[in-house]
Amino acid sequence: MARFAFRIEYDGGPFSGWQRQAGGQASVQQTFEEALARLEPGDHRIAAAGRTDAGVHATGQVAHADLAKDWDPFRLAQALNWHLKPAPVAVSACARVADDFHARFSAMERRYLFRLVARRAPAVLERGLVWQVPNRLDLGAMRAGAAHLVGRHDFTTFRAAMCQADSPVKTLDEISIEELPFPGGAEFRFHLRARSFLHNQVRSIVGTLERVGAGAWPPERVGEALAARDRAACGPVCPPHGLYLTRVSYPADPFAG
Structure with missing residues (x-):
């Protein structure tokens, strides 16, 4: 598996927050994970630096995910942005990172x-x-x-x-x-x-x-x-x-x- 970090921006207005909701309400996490599944079929789970509340926006959220394919980061970001449409979520940067990088626990x-x-x-x-x-x-x-x-x-x-x-x-x-x-x-x-x-x-x-x-x-x-x-x-x-x-x-x- 290859680990990737993503810098993500989003308009939090349409979402119940970052975190996936048990009741099925739209969340940024679920929207992003569904876009990943269109690139690599399977059940994806991503970890973020901060679990923003409903209505809160981000210009510099960071998350990471493990993927089976060792993607070119630029192509991965472009593909994700295509599959994120029309949701108000976008990847502004993507990078291949070490396996011990964690978006939340590595943050300073x-x-x-x-x-x-x-x-x-x-x-x-x-x-x-x-x-x-x-x-x-x-x-x-x-x-x-x-x-x-x-x-x-x-x-x-x-x-x-x-x-x-x-x-x-x-x-x-x-x-x-x-x-x-x-x-x-x-x-x-x-x-x-x-x-x-x-x-x-x-x-x-x-x-x-x-x-x-x-x-x-x-x-x-x-x-x-x-x-x-x-x-x-x-x-x-x-x-x-x-x-x-x-x-x-x-x-x-x-x-x-």
Whole structure:
């Protein structure tokens, strides 16, 4: 068997998430595995770096699969993209990797982007791709609130009740926020970087920081919520459609060269 790594992008809107669902709902994993089966008949199972939730998008998801044929990576990517049509899923890079490469367990870092648009008029061309709020947001206040979250902490407050991680302690290496022009308003982009994240951690953080930006929370309340280690202290969890998995890093980039 030959092991291949894939960099995958997808619009999460039509899917119940990355992971294959027992009830038969459409998932990115199932869609990808069915495309593989059209190239090599059989029951394929792929492993991904992150199991994104329903509605969450990706520009840099990484997965791996073992195939019987030692494909040319370029031809494999092109063939998969043909068989993935018309689903909003595409392989943007493919590489032959060592047998001990694992998309999830070999990963050193994951990066997420959250896009938030603040304006009153509906963002029709970005519908399903951003979270929109009608109120103006204070960038400085959100940055001050975010500063409380950088570093190694117990993130119980920002963890979904259904999270299956062994520990709520995680190290958030970076959270940066930029404000960009958007017709009739502004777009705020939240960039988060860590080795791994808890279930709903990013959406819980962004939803809380939006309350800070809107003036409903003072920035220091973010630190108080973190210290409470209580899910009830968290701000609202924002919707999934503004969230993107943008990059997964490994000791050696499988797609370099």
